[in-house]
Amino acid sequence: MNLQIGRLFGLFVVLFGVLVFFTSRWTVFDARSLQDNAHNRRPLLKAQRIPRGLILADDGTHLTANRHVGSGETLRYYRSYPTGSLFSHAVGYSFVSRGSAGIEKAYNRELTGQENEFKSLIDQLGGGTKAGDDLHSTLDPRAQRVALSALGGQRGSIVALDPRTGAIKVMASLPDYNPNDIPARYAQLNSDTSSPLFNRATQARYPPGSTFKVVTAAAAIDSGRYTPDSVISGRNNKIISGVPLQNFGGADYGPISLTDALTHSVNTVFGEVGEKLGKHTMFKYMKRFGFGSRLGLDYPTEEISPSGVFSGRRLLGTSDSVDVGRVAIGQERLQVTPLQMAMVAAAIGNGGRLMQPRLVDSVTKPDGGLRSRNFPSLRSTVMSSRTASELAGMMGKVVQEGTGTAAALSGIQVAGKTGTAEVTNGVNQAWFIAFAPVTNPRVAIAATVERTSGEGGTVAAPIAKQVLQVLLGGSGG
Amino acid sequence: MKARNRELFGLLPVSLLVTAGFTAVLITRSRDINKVTVTYGLVFLGACLFAHIFIRARLPDADPYMFPLVALLAAFGLVEIYRISPHRALGQAVWFGVGLGLFCATIVFLRDHRRLERYRYTIAVVGIALLLAPRVPGIGRVTNGAYLSIGIGPIQFQPAEVSKIAIIIFLASYLNEVRDVLVQGRLPRLSLKHLGPLLVIWGAAMLMLIFIRDLGSAIMFYGAFLAVLYVATNRLSLVLPGLALFVGGSAFLANHITHVHDRVEAWLHPFRPDLVDGKAYQIAQSVFAQADGGLFGQGFGQSLLEVTKGHPIIPAAHTDVIYAVIVDELGLFGGTAILVIALLFVARGFKAATMATEGFSTLLAAGLTAVFALQVFVIVGGVTRVIPLTGVTLPFVSYGGSSIVANFILVALLLVISDRARRDPGRVRGGLV
Numbered sequence: 001m002n003l004q005i006g007r008l009f010g011l012f013v014v015l016f017g018v019l020v021f022f023t024s025r026w027t028v029f030d031a032r033s034l035q036d037n038a039h040n041r042r043p044l045l046k047a048q049r050i051p052r053g054l055i056l057a058d059d060g061t062h063l064t065a066n067r068h069v070g071s072g073e074t075l076r077y078y079r080s081y082p083t084g085s086l087f088s089h090a091v092g093y094s095f096v097s098r099g100s101a102g103i104e105k106a107y108n109r110e111l112t113g114q115e116n117e118f119k120s121l122i123d124q125l126g127g128g129t130k131a132g133d134d135l136h137s138t139l140d141p142r143a144q145r146v147a148l149s150a151l152g153g154q155r156g157s158i159v160a161l162d163p164r165t166g167a168i169k170v171m172a173s174l175p176d177y178n179p180n181d182i183p184a185r186y187a188q189l190n191s192d193t194s195s196p197l198f199n200r201a202t203q204a205r206y207p208p209g210s211t212f213k214v215v216t217a218a219a220a221i222d223s224g225r226y227t228p229d230s231v232i233s234g235r236n237n238k239i240i241s242g243v244p245l246q247n248f249g250g251a252d253y254g255p256i257s258l259t260d261a262l263t264h265s266v267n268t269v270f271g272e273v274g275e276k277l278g279k280h281t282m283f284k285y286m287k288r289f290g291f292g293s294r295l296g297l298d299y300p301t302e303e304i305s306p307s308g309v310f311s312g313r314r315l316l317g318t319s320d321s322v323d324v325g326r327v328a329i330g331q332e333r334l335q336v337t338p339l340q341m342a343m344v345a346a347a348i349g350n351g352g353r354l355m356q357p358r359l360v361d362s363v364t365k366p367d368g369g370l371r372s373r374n375f376p377s378l379r380s381t382v383m384s385s386r387t388a389s390e391l392a393g394m395m396g397k398v399v400q401e402g403t404g405t406a407a408a409l410s411g412i413q414v415a416g417k418t419g420t421a422e423v424t425n426g427v428n429q430a431w432f433i434a435f436a437p438v439t440n441p442r443v444a445i446a447a448t449v450e451r452t453s454g455e456g457g458t459v460a461a462p463i464a465k466q467v468l469q470v471l472l473g474g475s476g477g
Numbered sequence: 478m479k480a481r482n483r484e485l486f487g488l489l490p491v492s493l494l495v496t497a498g499f500t501a502v503l504i505t506r507s508r509d510i511n512k513v514t515v516t517y518g519l520v521f522l523g524a525c526l527f528a529h530i531f532i533r534a535r536l537p538d539a540d541p542y543m544f545p546l547v548a549l550l551a552a553f554g555l556v557e558i559y560r561i562s563p564h565r566a567l568g569q570a571v572w573f574g575v576g577l578g579l580f581c582a583t584i585v586f587l588r589d590h591r592r593l594e595r596y597r598y599t600i601a602v603v604g605i606a607l608l609l610a611p612r613v614p615g616i617g618r619v620t621n622g623a624y625l626s627i628g629i630g631p632i633q634f635q636p637a638e639v640s641k642i643a644i645i646i647f648l649a650s651y652l653n654e655v656r657d658v659l660v661q662g663r664l665p666r667l668s669l670k671h672l673g674p675l676l677v678i679w680g681a682a683m684l685m686l687i688f689i690r691d692l693g694s695a696i697m698f699y700g701a702f703l704a705v706l707y708v709a710t711n712r713l714s715l716v717l718p719g720l721a722l723f724v725g726g727s728a729f730l731a732n733h734i735t736h737v738h739d740r741v742e743a744w745l746h747p748f749r750p751d752l753v754d755g756k757a758y759q760i761a762q763s764v765f766a767q768a769d770g771g772l773f774g775q776g777f778g779q780s781l782l783e784v785t786k787g788h789p790i791i792p793a794a795h796t797d798v799i800y801a802v803i804v805d806e807l808g809l810f811g812g813t814a815i816l817v818i819a820l821l822f823v824a825r826g827f828k829a830a831t832m833a834t835e836g837f838s839t840l841l842a843a844g845l846t847a848v849f850a851l852q853v854f855v856i857v858g859g860v861t862r863v864i865p866l867t868g869v870t871l872p873f874v875s876y877g878g879s880s881i882v883a884n885f886i887l888v889a890l891l892l893v894i895s896d897r898a899r900r901d902p903g904r905v906r907g908g909l910v
Binding site: 005007022027030037046074 | 704707708709711748750753754761764765766767768769770771772781783790804808809812813816819820823824827830831836839840843847850853854857858861862863
């Protein structure tokens with residue numbers, strides 16, 4: 001009977017091998033997806049047991065704080081936000097009951113100190129208490145405060161960044177919320193028809209209006225097909241894609257240079273340019289500016305919408321039927337986020353080199369040592385530096401003598417472009433995008449106001465001006 | 478080295494594990510627990526030493542590794558239960574002592590295990606009665622929909638734990654007797670006389686599913702029966718149809734007995750939204766706990782057990798799913814260690830079976846070892862989603878008096894068989910041990 005016993009033992013070795021295999025499946029191979037499973041409350045409960053890393057503004061202001069309750073096995077840390085609603089959308093929130101959003105969500109691994117498992121094992125053996133890493137953000141509280149007050153309670157958004165580094169300084173979105181209210185008032189905030197939880201800076205898809213003409217101008221000049229001095233007819237009711245196109249206010253221009261056409265935002269000129277460049281060239285340059293992507297921001301991807309031409313929720317491409325002449329002037333089904341338009345301004349301001357946008361500059365360990373750094377990195381070369389400097393000159397004229405004079409600063413030249421997209425009769429989406437100073441800019445900005453009766457030049461440009469002023473007038477970058 | 482000195486030496490890792498485990502738990506939870514509780518560990522180690530001296534006196538030639546392996550499993554369990562609830566660790570240490578008492582009593586009173594053959598029908602009847610006792614109104618208790626325990630006053634008891642030994646004794650004796658008939662019969666001519674008992678036992682397993690509604694117990698009992706049948710007859714032509722009948726029968730019943738069906742659904746779809754916080758909560762949480770363990774685990778005392786004070790995140794952490802808690806704290810390595818220790822014990826049990834001089838002893842040792850191995854497989858397999866999760870204990874590791882007491886009797890029987898086999902000089906053939 002010994003042979004049978006030997007075989008039986010062999011069977012049990014195999015069965016126990018299956019047990020080891022399944023254990024390794026849960027502990028190693030599937031561990032990450034199990035930890036990310038929406039029904040798994042453990043990561044959140046565990047995160048409560050260690051002090052979460054802090055999020056700091058670029059001037060060192062604490063944007064988050066921790067308070068603790070209980071002791072020993074029942075010790076729990078809870079988040080609070082000393083600056084209240086100042087950076088509600090950018091920083092987001094983190095609560096066990098309601099999950100997380102914003103930077104709190106995107107950097108959860110760092111904030112809970114779990115990005116290095118081996119390290120934490122050593123920490124444990126050494127008896128040290130675990131703590132999360134701190135984040136040093138690029139956000140500027142002073143400029144953010146000015147941005148919020150400049151919006152003056154109007155629904156809209158402002159994004160400002162440093163075109164040289166991609167560091168986002170201002171990310172304002174109104175209406176906003178106080179993250180300290182999330183645990184108690186989440187349901188109410190979530191069902192509020194004014195969508196205060198929605199980050200308009202990264203998620204709202206607005207028609208860009210004439211601000212998009214700078215994208216068309218970039219494609220026109222950089223492709224070599226046009227120069228700033230190319231003369232094109234600015235006649236009203238010119239046929240674009242088989243349908244007559246009107247200028248703003250029905251204005252009729254004769255032959256006019258591309259520069260003057262931008263200064264006065266002449267629709268029929270840019271409609272013709274877009275049509276002549278064609279869908280492929282236009283989409284190529286849009287892609288270089290970041291359209292169609294989530295822009296690679298260090299922010300939760302589900303809180304970023306791509307920009308582009310949409311059919312419902314579907315992003316259209318070159319194979320779809322698109323009225324490119326009207327796309328070229330920011331009409332058609334073109335929808336953009338304020339972040340995208342700020343990046344358009346930044347790319348032109350930075351000599352055609354679009355930098356990767358980012359909200360966090362560095363991550364430091366609880367002992368203060370550097371854990372990692374988000375160095376400035378080139379995202380794409382959108383156009384030649386020559387095109388960029390010609391475009392900068394053209395946009396400078398917009399602020400000097402065109403539709404954007406309301407954004408002019410004394411002593412500092414501003415390059416900008418207005419936009420007014422009619423949403424319904426007499427109700428506009430007002431836009432202003434800009435960078436300053438024209439040579440070697442330190443700030444690029446996009447400001448937009450929802451459902452206003454005013455225009456880009458009268459509503460959005462003065463708002464952008466205030467933010468530019470504080471960002472340029474401050475430490476000087 | 479002499480066998481008994483090997484055994485004493487084998488207890489060293491046990492004392493190391495208990496000392497290190499208790500120290501680690503004490504350090505990480507110093508605020509919550511009383512230092513007096515450390516004595517539970519000392520009680521345990523004292524009991525181990527006593528057992529060793531007892532075996533030295535009564536069974537000098539018995540297998541030297543079985544007891545240290547059992548003590549190692551128990552040490553894992555004790556430390557983990559101490560970590561989950563210091564209060565329960567005292568209970569576990571006391572039950573360990575009671576188990577040892579019965580272990581000694583078995584060795585003293587049984588002397589020769591072959592005497593059991595004489596009472597095999599009585600033993601079988603007692604075994605089946607115990608198994609069905611949880612369905613008796615008044616003393617039967619329902620746990621998560623299965624009839625697994627009886628309760629008289631405050632004392633709860635899982636009769637299946639003891640019943641498994643009784644039934645293995647009966648099967649070993651019965652199959653030893655009819656073995657020649659079963660071996661000789663050719664399949665076309667195998668009459669009802671040969672297959673009758675087989676069908677009766679299959680029927681009994683199906684009745685178990687219907688009456689106690691526990692798939693795990695049914696797999697354990699029926700699997701042990703097939704194992705003993707195979708060892709006795711070496712006929713896969715009997716074992717495989719038997720296996721097919723069981724799989725077919727339980728698949729049919731799983732669809733018709735609500736409780737068993739729920740368990741199967743939870744096993745197949747633990748994260749389905751309608752199950753994950755309900756019927757599949759325990760298995761889903763068990764898998765989540767293991768995912769937190771990783772390769773090396775979070776360390777003794779570090780795993781997350783409670784949502785808030787008094788609200789456990791995993792139900793039955795100290796019994797059914799203790800393996801998941803061990804994996805959470807000690808990782809894949811800790812879980813594998815438990816399985817390797819259990820497998821080494823199984824190897825020693827089978828070794829004793831092969832060394833035994835006559836049929837009944839061989840079949841009894843093989844059967845007891847197989848039922849132990851199957852019990853480990855059923856509960857660890859349940860916790861790791863190899864099979865549906867059922868309410869069987871992890872021998873010596875899980876909290877629970879009946880489990881410890883019954884498994885100590887099982888070990889006592891194996892040691893008695895082993896001692897007799899090794900004492901017979903004709904059988905010691907210069908092997909490794």
